[in-house]
Amino acid sequence: MLQSVDLHREITLENDLNTDLIVLQSHLESMLDRAKINSAYLRKFQAFEMRLLKLNSLSDMVEHLLDDAKDYFDIDMIGLCLVDEKGEIAAILSEAGYDCRSKKGLTLLDSKNKRVSTFGIMSRPYIGAFNNAKYGNYFSDVEKKPASIAVTPLTRRDTILGSLSLGSYQIDRFADTMATDFVEHLASIVGICLENNLNFETIKRTSFVDGLTGINNRRFFEQRIGEEVDRCRRNLDPISCLFLDIDFFKVVNDKLGHQVGDKVLCEVANAIKAQLRSNDVLARYGGEEFVVLLSNIDEVMVLEIAERILKTIRSLTVILDGSSISVTVSIGVSTYLPAPSSIPSECDIPSMLVKIADAALYKAKRGGRNRVENGGVISEKSGIDKVSVAKI
Numbered sequence: 594m595l596q597s598v599d600l601h602r603e604i605t606l607e608n609d610l611n612t613d614l615i616v617l618q619s620h621l622e623s624m625l626d627r628a629k630i631n632s633a634y635l636r637k638f639q640a641f642e643m644r645l646l647k648l649n650s651l652s653d654m655v656e657h658l659l660d661d662a663k664d665y666f667d668i669d670m671i672g673l674c675l676v677d678e679k680g681e682i683a684a685i686l687s688e689a690g691y692d693c694r695s696k697k698g699l700t701l702l703d704s705k706n707k708r709v710s711t712f713g714i715m716s717r718p719y720i721g722a723f724n725n726a727k728y729g730n731y732f733s734d735v736e737k738k739p740a741s742i743a744v745t746p747l748t749r750r751d752t753i754l755g756s757l758s759l760g761s762y763q764i765d766r767f768a769d770t771m772a773t774d775f776v777e778h779l780a781s782i783v784g785i786c787l788e789n790n791l792n793f794e795t796i797k798r799t800s801f802v803d804g805l806t807g808i809n810n811r812r813f814f815e816q817r818i819g820e821e822v823d824r825c826r827r828n829l830d831p832i833s834c835l836f837l838d839i840d841f842f843k844v845v846n847d848k849l850g851h852q853v854g855d856k857v858l859c860e861v862a863n864a865i866k867a868q869l870r871s872n873d874v875l876a877r878y879g880g881e882e883f884v885v886l887l888s889n890i891d892e893v894m895v896l897e898i899a900e901r902i903l904k905t906i907r908s909l910t911v912i913l914d915g916s917s918i919s920v921t922v923s924i925g926v927s928t929y930l931p932a933p934s935s936i937p938s939e940c941d942i943p944s945m946l947v948k949i950a951d952a953a954l955y956k957a958k959r960g961g962r963n964r965v966e967n968g969g970v971i972s973e974k975s976g977i978d979k980v981s982v983a984k985i
């Protein structure tokens with residue numbers, strides 16, 4: 594009898610042990626699965642970060658964050674909000690041809706439209722269920738709201754640069770039991786990249802801008818003229834160049850002082866700019882000399898534009914300390930007309946355009962100033978690798 598009780602106990606113990614073992618095994622398997630998923634996430638996360646760190650333009654960075662992150666992190670939506678009180682980010686992005694206004698997920702907080710103070714970027718990260726009253730701002734441009742979210746501020750050296758918001762339709766994708774280290778780590782990488790790209794873009798922009806007039810400088814012009822000539826050659830579009838020089842500018846400086854001279858330079862630059870299209874290239878070439886590059890503009894049209902600028906400057910009155918000053922400019926123009934299926938000539942078309950317009954400018958000066966002089970058209974003849982210069 595005693596023996597049978599012991600045997601029964603032994604069998605029960607063995608059954609219990611087996612059950613425990615099965616439970617343990619199942620726990621281990623699910624932990625292993627979880628570890629595999631986490632390791633896959635980590636690999637994706639590292640790949641995402643590596644790509645982010647390699648990008649060296651703000652527009653590429655914004656694109657990578659808003660378009661690629663969803664796949665990398667297995668989420669349904671992502672939002673990037675950037676503090677842009679002076680409108681610099683908007684300017685950088687639009688110069689790069691990036692359409693900030695219609696880009697889903699991107700919010701720029703400036704001093705006019707969406708203000709930083711009213712948007713209220715959180716100072717700490719949040720992970721958990723979506724609450725429209727609290728976090729609706731971060732997902733304002735999505736029709737179907739997320740169920741769970743991870744929102745974190747982007748900071749650098751105690752300055753709030755913006756915020757990053759990830760959203761999922763699954764309630765358990767971002768649970769409030771999750772640690773915030775993942776989003777905080779991502780936010781610090783994004784913050785560093787953002788700061789680097791902004792610094793890089795600012796240096797790039799300032800190195801191409803004339804400090805006095807705010808228009809582009811000669812370095813910018815010299816970089817752009819090659820690109821513009823190549824583009825016009827490919828599309829068989831004409832391209833024209835305009836050289837402008839303020840007449841007797843030394844007299845303005847000598848009689849009224851450099852401060853007045855500087856004001857005249859700024860106003861002349863603005864007046865020329867107002868006569869151009871937004872994609873035309875205007876630069877201060879040096880001293881009191883300006884250069885304009887007009888793509889898709891032929892010899893007839895450039896002469897009309899030059900005359901229009903001449904008239905505008907002639908009627909411009911610069912007022913400083915109660916006294917008013919008027920100036921005139923002399924203008925020289927040149928045009929390049931690519932020919933279909935011509936053999937690309939050995940000639941350096943950009944420097945020819947500049948030389949011809951410059952020579953025409955000096956002819957205008959010698960001819961009495963306050964006038965336009967046409968240097969002529971550089972044209973390539975089909976099948977010949979020679980160019981000729983002619984005037985209408």
Ligand SMILES: Nc1nc2c(ncn2[C@@H]2O[C@H](COP(=O)(O)OP(=O)(O)OP(=O)(O)O)[C@@H](O)[C@H]2O)c(=O)[nH]1
Nearest residue numbers: 838839840841842843844846851852854855880881
């Ligand atoms: N105020 C000011 N003057 C400048 C600047 N850069 C160049 N200048 C002046 O521009 C003047 C150019 O004089 P000139 O080259 O003799 O030419 P001009 O008096 O305009 O005579 P023409 O070109 O022959 O009509 C000089 O007095 C320069 O000092 C600038 O940034 N600010």
